[in-house]
Structures are given as structure tokens and as C-alpha cells.
Amino acid sequence: MDRLTASLLTLALYLIIGTVIAFISRKIGIKTTADYYVAGYKLSGILAAISYAATTYSAFMMVGLVGLTYKSGVGAFGFEITYLLSTIFLLSYVAPKVWRLARERKWVSPAEMVADLYGIKHLAILVAVIYLIALIPYASAQLIAIGRTVKGMTGSDIYLIGILIGVIAALIWTALSGMWSLASTDFYQGLWMILAALGFIIWLFSWGSEGGALWDGFERLSASDLLGMSSIWSIGTFIAYTIPWMFFAVTNPQVVQKIYTPRDEKALRRLVTLFTLFGLTYTVIVTMAGLMGRALSEAGKLPIIEIGDEVTPTLLAHAPLPLTVFVFTSIVAAAMTTMDAIVLTLSSAISRDVYQRTLGGTDRKAILIGRISILALLIVLSLVAYLRIGFIVDLSVLASALLLPLAPVTLIGWFLGERAKTKPIRYAAVLSLVVGFLTGLAWALTHGARKSLVTPIAGLPSTLFILLVSTLIMLLAILLSEVRKS
Template sequence: MTESMIWMAIAIYLSVSVMIAFLSRQKGVESMSGFFLGNRQMNGFVSALSYSATTYSAFMMVGLAGLTYAGGVGALGFEIIYFAGVSLVAIFGPRFWAVGRAFGFVTPSEMLGFRYHSKAVALSMSIASCIFLIPYCAVQLAGVGYLLEGMTNGAIGFTSGVLLATAIAILFAYVAGIRSVMWTDSLQALVMIVASTLVALLVIQALGGFGELFDTLAREHPDALTVPGSGLFSLTTFLGLSIPWFFFSLSNPQVSQRLFMPASLSAMRQMLIGFMVFGFVYTLVSILWGFSALTAFPGLERADLATPTLLGSDFIPPLLGVIVMVGILAAAVSTIDSIMLTLASMLSRDVYAHVKSDVSEKRQLLVGKFVVPVIALLALGFAELQLDLIAVLSVAASSGLVAVVPAIVGAFFWQRGTAFGALLSILGTSAFVLTMYATGNALWGLPAGIWGIAVATLLFIGGSLLTTPHAPSRVAFLDAVNDVLAKRR
């Protein structure tokens, strides 16, 4: 696979994607709802593919494969925990959708601010999301950098890959907001799942088939088929990685914001079913990639180089390898776009508009668009640090974001929840998790991933019991949910 072939593939991908992005434009994009939510008119098929491409980004094909390479079969259990957590969408999805329609919410933080009748709650969630999601955005950029560097043996450097992904992400975000991202995602997700599955089958066949692959693993890398195996997946580490991941669909605003977007509850159900099918296949493929790379290329300098090394090897036809590379690049860009747009909408809607009173929607949108490249550049700087395993960094971000989970659950299911409880939970848990990571990520032998949700829950309940809830906003909020759920029955 030559460097010129890779650049040509990227050029073709860009040309097709930009065309799709421009075709996705529609009237109403110059409003907050239009630019950031696609006017709440996304159908189930597009939503499913976009949700998949956004969630299963560089983390999966680079990060999860690398985690499998380093830690063995424990990576599968870790990802299955996330998969189980997607069931939360079935519970909270219709409720998000209902209040989004009733009150015109654009961001999850705006929703919590209304429910608890507190601008401070909305603002604190927005700031916390920026603190933890910019590093997660950087993870996606780093994934592209490792991918291009590994596949070209350094001809395309890490920094060049990061810069390329940043530029593409900004371009797509500006064309038509979330609509361009979702429509380009649809094409990318289809290419990604087909090509990556073919690659997995070809590599396994080249290694002698499934039986020979696992016989080789059992003989030469027995730790890869046991837990804790090499020691990476001790029970404590496994729980520390898995617990935050279980709450991913609620805690990560770039994901929960998409619950406002489907055109109907039927479209939301299609989105969830489609995502589950896609995710199951993609999870198995990523794990098989990691095992195949461990069998074929033991002793790699970095586990995150497992996928790039595999794609650049003689096991895979160059054309197919470059198609998969483009698919992974596209998925990473999709996640970066979603994070940038979500954070931009939160900063303009829940920070700027609260600090500056009586801000028009047009002004909010202008500020949101201005913030997009700023977020991208911050993520780029963080990516250049090249810190740790991609999968571990991804979970570190989710460990902090669990700070908002009790407030979200309480918004719908605990009428006693208050603004003080939500604020104390978000700020206190964020500070706690940051302190944990700054001081070695171990308190009484347990990591922040285990402590985070417990601390957040205790702070939310304790703070709420000390104060009085705001009844009018709570009643209006829950009435909107009940009206929609009653119509479904």
C-alpha cells in the first residue's frame, strides 16, 4: 500500500462526503434547532447509522483492537458492558424526546437547567462536559494519527494525520451542522461495517481459520484467553473501565443530544435496533482484529498500532485495506464533529446566553459556530501529547462525565431532586475525578471509574434532601413526559 494510494483514497472520500454534506442542506439550518438538531426531523435509518458511526469511532477499530491486543478477552467483556448500557436509551430515549419537543430543548444541559429551575445547573454541566470531552475528542484525533502513521510506516506522520482529521471535521461541521454529519455518517457506517468484516474474515483465513487462530493464541498467548490474563484486566481495573462505559449513552452529551433529533418515537426505536445490530457485529470484528494482530505481530511497541499494522500488512489486499482506513478515518471524524457541535451548542446556549441576558437565537448560533474551531484546536493540542492507550483515555473521560447521571435519572424518576443536589453532584464529582487522575487514580485501591458514580449519587441525594425542589418546573417537566408516554400505550 503506497502513500499516494492512501492520499488518493482520502481525496475520493472527501469529494463524495462533501457532496453528500452539501446535498443534506435544507431550510431552517440557520436556527439552533436546525443547525444542531437537524430540525428534529431525522429518520430512523439515518439516525441508526449516524449513532453507530459516532459511537464506534477510532475507539473501536483502533482502541478496542489495541485493548484486546494488550489485555486479551477481557476487552470483549468490557465492551459487552457498554452494549448492555445502551438499554438505558430504551428507558430514557422517549423521555428526552418528549421534553425536547414540549419545551424546545437543544442541549441536555438546557433540559436539566429547566427541570431543576437553575441556570447554574445548565452552566456547570456545560463546563464539565468541555473539561472531559475535549480529551475524548483528542482521542479520536490521535486514533487517526496512529492509523495513518502505522499504515505508511511513518511516511505520513502522526501530526499530519491529526491535522487532516481536524480540518475535515471543521469542514463538515460548517456545511450544514448536524445534518451534514449524519448523512455523511450513513455512507461511512455502511462502508465501515462491510469492509472491516471482510478484512477480519480475510486475515483469519490467512492465519489458518478460526480454529488455528485460537489454537495459536492458546499455545503462544494463553493469557489472552483468560482473565485477568496478563494482568491488565484485574477485577478492579475491569470494573473501573466498565462502570463508566455502562452509562455512556446518558453521560455523554454528544450521544444523549441525539435523543432530541428523531422525527418520531418510531424513528427512535429504529435507531436503537439498528445501532444494536451494527454494534454487535462491529464489536466482534474489533476483538478479532486485536487477536489476529497479536497472533501475526506479537511485540508491537504500542498496542494501539495493532490495527494500522494489520491494515498495512500482506494479509490484506491494498485496496480493501485503504477502504477500511478511510472508514475508520470517517468514523473518527464523525465523533469529533458530534462532540464539537454538542459542546458548541452548550457553550452558546447554556453559558453565553446565561452570562449575557436576552441573547437572540441568531446570536447564539453565531457564537456556536465561532466556538467550533476553538474546540477543535484545543483537542488537537491535547492529541499531540500522545497519552496512554486510546481505550483507557476514552474511559477516563466517561469517568468524569458520570457526574451528570444521577441528576438525569432524578430529573425523570425522583421528584425530590433539587437544583442544589444536581449542582453539588456535578461540580463535586468532576472535582473528585480530576483529583483522582491527578494523584494516581487510586483511592483505597479503587480507580475513579468505580468511585465516580457512587460519589455522584451520594452528593445528589444528600444535597437534594437538604433543600426544597422547585415544584412548578418539576410538574411541567414530568407532565410533558407523562402525556407522551400515555399516548404510546
């Protein structure tokens, strides 16, 4: 069987199974926006966990992080493990409170949550607009990955067909039953992702060890700075890239929304445990793949690869055909899970926070508006993906950087409770979001996606500056509130 036939058959199998799963999920009754967007708060622990993990670990991992590790060394592992440890900490100590509040206050969208925390109804619209602007690049990065992956795995110039496949599958899998079809297909795709990653690293170790090339390469790497914090990872660069990732679990609505979904506290604890296992396994595999690839280049078994996003395709060009198409399809799956979740959460912001809050429509109409918005969002994403703006790594981190002002606003809202509704703090929440977001957006427009992350503002890493400014505004408001009280 040739590569094109094997690739198309594997893709077809993947899409058919996913679509069948999505259609089966329609049996779940969808009557309210809560049913549609947060599965009626009824997901099992294992379904919620794999859905959370699959949403979090996008095409950035098997494409972007492999390439980043190849180019910059073990510092990339520090960058990614910081995210994982931060997320585990936040899920362990904050998620139980958020989960309880979501049930008590009937939160459906994260924008609605922020508005409710501060008692400002229309704050949800501001947050929804921030989500839309910030997450379009991140979601489009997933479509770019799908297009490139389909092109790479088939060996044909069908980038646009890859984008079309992603859009159609996302429309069906997301619009059918909302979170139910999303979580069900996430579970299936998450298993595909982890099994493919395990198969990939086992093969790479075996193939690379032939003739001692891998070990020779690692000896050469040890003489360089790639097994430590290389010059690429200056303190400023590391901070700039890492800070948005540290607060990913708080700022990115597609994962915040997943915290609402477990059916009970036991399911929530299982979400945290299984996500930790998945995340640690996947992170170690992906970074080791990047290091092994670089070692093999140093040993001369592979050429030096100049473009980070091309590292995984180059490695897979030497793998057995069944493994190659299996791993390529797992990259499509990783991109799909993240894109689906972003599209669904943006849809909830449009239908729940913009439509229902402004016009007071019924749940039935809101769900219809949500489905229409899913289609509209996918059309926009496909246009952005067609333009191929930026690298996957940069688009992914840029999205979290633009969302950074939500970190202090959300965390302070969670911990202050009713005190967050005092006048100074309410006004500060709006000011913090506007100032922080506009600073990040202006910097990105001025310097571009990649340079905006590593170009300092007032001598500080740009993401640290944004976080400090937004946090300072909130802290000053809290101080003012305490002074007025006394």
C-alpha cells in the same frame, strides 16, 4: 499502484464524497438553534440510528479495542459488551421519556436539559464547563488516531498533515449545517466503518488460517488465561474501566443530544433496533480481530506486539493494499464521526448555554457564535493532539470517568420530574456535580490518565468511588426532601 498513491487517492475519495454530502445537506433550511443543533427534531430513524452508532463507536474500537483485546484477552469483550447492553437498556427504557421531554421543553443542548430538570438556569453553564474540560481529551484522542492512521497508511511521517486533514474536514462537515450535515456524513461514514470491519475480519480469518496458524495459536491461547478473565483484568480494573462505559449513554452529551433528533416515536424505536445490530456486529468483529491477532503472534506468524495501538497497523501490513487503505480510512471515519459530534455538542453548550443564556442573543447570532466556537475548539484539539498525551483507550475512558457525576444527577432528574426542583435536591445536584467532577479531575491530574483509572480511592476503584459519592449526595437530598415534606 504503490501504497502512498493508493492511500492518498482513497483518502481524497473519502473526503470528497463526505464534503459533497455535507454541501447537499445545506439545502435544509437552518433558521433556529434547534434546526442547527438537533435537526429541528426531524431525523429519520435510519439516519438517527447510524449517526448515533457512528458517533459512539470511535477510533477507540478499531485501534484501541483491537489492541486492548490483543493485550488482555477476552476480558476486553466483557468490558465493551457491558457498555452495549447498558446502552440498549437505557435507550429502550429511558430514551422515549427523554425524547418526549425534549420536544415539550424545547431542549437543544444536554446542558440546557440538566438545568431545566432542576430549575436552575445557570446550572447549564456549570455543566457546559464540565463538558468542555472532560471532552477535550476524548475529542483529541480522535485527532491523534487520525494523525497516526494517516501516517501509518501512507508509510510517511505526516502525522501533522493527518491532524490538519481531520481539522479541515471536521470544520466543513460540522459547521455547514450543524446536525443535518453531521448526521448525513455520519451515515456515510458509518457504512464505511461496518463494511471495512467485515472485509477486515473475513480477510484476517482467511489469511490466519493458512497453514493452520490461527488454530494453533488459539490452542496456545487456551493454555493461557487470555480466553478468560486474565490477570490484567482484575476485578478492580474491570470495574474502573467498565463503570464509565455503562453510563456513557447518559453522561456523554454528544449521544444524549442524538436522542432528541428522531422525528417520531417510530424513528426512535428504529434508532434503538439498528444501533443494537450495528453495535453487536462491530463489537464482535473488533474483539475477534484482537484475539486472532494475538493467536497469530502465539503461533509465530506475527511478532509479539508490545504497544496495543500498533496491533491493527501491524495486521494490515500483511493485508492486500485495497483492503488496507479501505480499513485505514474507516478508522479515520470512526474518529471523524466522534470528533464532529463532540465539537458540535460543545458548540451548542457555548452558543446556547453560555452566550444565549448570559446575553440573550438571537438564534442567528447564536448560530454564528456556534460556528466560530467550532473553529476555536478544533484549534484547541489540534494543539492537544500534537502533544499526543496518553493512549487512545485511556483518554476515551478518562473522559467518561470525568463525566460520571452526571449519571445520578441526570437519571434522578429524569425520573423525579417536578420533584427535582425542590430546594434540597436542586442544591444537591450542584454539589454532586462539583464534588464528583473535582474528585475525578484531581485524581487524573495527580496520577495521570492511565493510572487514575486503576488507582483506588479509599480502597475502591476510582470510578466507582466517584459514582458512589455523587449518588449518595443526591440520595441524601431526596431523603431530606421527603422528611421535610412529612
